[in-house]
Amino acid sequence: MRFRLLGSGSSGNATLVESYGVRILIDAGLGPRELAERLESAGVDPASIALVFLSHEHQDHVRGAASFSKKWGVRLCGSRGTYAAAGLGAEEIAGYDVLEPGVARPVGALSVLGIPVPHDAAGPLAFVVQGDGCSLAHATDFGHVSRGVADGFRDCDAVLIESNYDPVMLRDGPYPWSVKERILGSRGHLSNEDVARYLTRDLGEACRMVLLAHISQNNNHPELVRMTAETALRRRGRTEVRLELASADGTGWIDVAAADGGASRGPRQLRLW
Ligand SMILES: [Zn+2]
């Protein structure tokens, strides 16, 4: 299994995940033309996307969803709240599948599980994508690491998590106080320190790769993001974990491999059954 961010942060989020020729998107927050162009530059035909999962209705996650769905005939999938709040019922789309939290949705060789997250949106979800005997955790836009997220991510081989802001930069920065309060709140966004606490307390033993995403361009700095996370990993003795940062334009392809080569999970279960 491999994945690639096509965009990250307030200018637009979209993550492409692929395994054995099955491709899904998580979020479609870029304009439809931009989204198609970035897929094509990744060597992917937009029409080959099996399903677009939506984390929540904020524009930086759904901006291109309806028109992409309509143009390429690709169905959308997410919570009931996202469907209503994004106004997708009023749009012409190829279709919408409701993802019930905690119920895995198979998509060919992949399976996608939705986990509710604390964010100021109608039914926001994090995702765990499984395929090829390994798993990717995917969470942007949430105010604190809830027990559900920590437990749901524990066995994942790779974790994509937002490291949105540095609290000092946010407090001293240009945003109005009401917006600062929203970002800082328990249903806002994760700070670099929140991520450090997650890495120290909750990162599962299986994890070999952490990708820090949705990094604010106004209230954060990549060096601070990296330094805070590296310090946390070092303190835990987790120097084997590869740490990457996503820029606003996304990333290249990133391979997800199981820590034990997948020997103890998916394939063995398949043989048993
Ligand atoms: Zn966002």
Ligand SMILES: [Zn+2]
């Ligand atoms: Zn949001």
